Amino acid sequence: MQLSLKLIALAAALAAAGSAQAQQVVKIGHVGPVSGPNAHLGKDNENAARMAIDELNARGVMLGGQKVKLQLLAEDDGSDPKQGTAVAQKLVDAKVNGIIGHLNSGTTVPASKIYHDAGLVQISPATTATQYTRQKFPGAFRVVASDAKLGGTLAKYAVETLKAKNIAIIDDRTTYGQGVAAEFARGIKGPGVKIVAKEFTSATATDYTAILTSIRAKKPDLVFFGGMDSVAGPMLRQLKALGIEARFMGGDGICTEALGRLAGQAIGEGKVVCAEAGGVKGPQEQTMADFRARFKQKTGAEVQLYAPYVYDSVMVMAAAMQNAKSAEPAKYLPELKKIRYEGVTGTIQFDQSGDILNGALTLFTYKGGKRTRIDVIR
Structure with a gap:
């Protein structure tokens, strides 16, 4: 026992x-x-x-x-x-x-x-x-x-600092791409400033000739893209090939070290402006x-x-x-x-x-x- x-x-x-x-x-x-x-x-x-x-x-x-x-x-x-x-x-x-x-x-x-x-x-x-x-x-x-802050901040910078007047917007139809593009569009305000085109592609597309040709006719001085760097890089190359000299802007999805490699010579000098959510300065x-x-x-x-x-x-x-x-x-x-x-x-x-x-x-x-x-x- x-x-x-x-x-x-x-x-x-x-x-x-x-x-x-x-x-x-x-x-x-x-x-x-x-x-x-x-x-x-x-x-x-x-x-x-x-x-x-x-x-x-x-x-x-x-x-x-x-x-x-x-x-x-x-x-x-x-x-x-x-x-x-x-x-x-x-x-x-x-x-x-x-x-x-x-x-x-x-x-x-x-x-x-x-x-x-x-x-x-x-x-x-x-x-x-x-x-x-x-x-x-x-x-x-x-x-x-969030996109509300990121999109709004980029819109303000586009209008007040870059002095953009004719703005074209493209998104990749993803939750992120549409969201940041919508917040950017919402923040576009100012005398003589207008959105001249709204187009969309997909996150897996490789040819943007049709939408970029349509945009070229509107003579934009800035193109905003809501999407990722894997699309933004080739898109920049095709913008250059079509002779569209507009500035290019996007959110954190394009704001990577890899974008320069993906875009090649089309990245330009100070042509692309993007924002990354986060950041530090000082100590x-x-x-x-x-x-x-x-x-x-x-x-x-x-x-x-x-x-x-x-x-x-x-x-x-x-x-x-x-x-x-x-x-x-x-x-x-x-x-x-x-x-x-x-x-x-x-x-x-x-x-x-x-x-x-x-x-x-x-x-x-x-x-x-x-x-x-x-x-x-x-």
């Missing part, structure tokens, strides 16, 4: 130990396009997420007095909404403790409903579509400024420079665009978990809502909608084929 009681006690102890062991792994899901036309940006993001996870594990993360190991579960959405929702459900089924992603607004928005229904916290490092946080999902956050510039150096040392690659925001997204989620002493979304969500975190991209705080508070924007142009900063504005 005594032996049986001892065996029962031993079995209970082993079960408890096994349970404790199972609780030591905290799963963080990351989703981005590591295939398709935006793969260079998606890989940039995934590399940054892995870098953050590795650093946290090396540092040691304690939750409620217990050391935990963070594990990254990375998925590819190919910038495709259908694929995005499929991998979102896969991560829900894997019982992740939080989501970092997606990159494209067109995949983030439909996936966010799946995460919301599962009670998960999601931090997007790149999604700018206003629709994302306007859904009022309590667990949806972003660490970059924060050294922090960002240090991050870029560490990123290159670890990955062997330069930062493409969103890597610093992915890194900060992981770090701020981990900080909220530590403050809550729990990786359960329902427990660390309140901590995330009130957090003030000093990241490589600056101070991260969220408003009631989950948007970054006082988000920065950086204006860039291209000189010698290289992206060159104009200014950081808030």
Whole structure:
């Protein structure tokens, strides 16, 4: 009888130990396009997420007095909404403790409903579509400024600084492209300023001759494109081939180091103006420079665009978990809502909608084929 009681006690102890062991792994899901036309940006993001996870594990993360190991579960959405929702459900089924992603607004928005229904916290490092946080999902956050600010700021710069009068607008029909183009159009105001053309293409198109020929007849002095660099580069080449000398403008989707390579000689000198959601200046510039150096040392690659925001997204989620002493979304969500975190991209705080508070924007142009900063504005 005594032996049986001892065996029962031993079995209970082993079960408890096994349970404790199972609780030591905290799963963080990351989703981005590591295939398709935006793969260079998606890989940039995934590399940054892995870098953050590795650093946290090396540092040691304690939750409620217990050391935990963070594990990254990375998925590819190919910038495709259908694929995005499929991998979102896969991560829900894997019982992740939080989501970092997606990159494209067109995949983030439909996936966010799946995460919301599962009670998960999601931090997007790149999604700018206003629709994302306007859904009022309590667990949806972003660490970059929305299209409302980005589009409006670019419109003001086009009219007041570039003195554009005849403006043509093209979008790629994606959630992101249409959204940023609509916000840009909404901000176009001023004496003698008019939108002379509104056209659209697709995120996978390669020939824009028809719409660009139509635009050429309207004699624009500025063309705004809502879409990604993989389309903007070839479009710039075709604008040059058609003799359209208008300035070219776009949001963060085109504002990459890769655009100069994709556009070749058509990039011009100061011809392209774009804005990236986020940005630092002053003392924060050294922090960002240090991050870029560490990123290159670890990955062997330069930062493409969103890597610093992915890194900060992981770090701020981990900080909220530590403050809550729990990786359960329902427990660390309140901590995330009130957090003030000093990241490589600056101070991260969220408003009631989950948007970054006082988000920065950086204006860039291209000189010698290289992206060159104009200014950081808030």
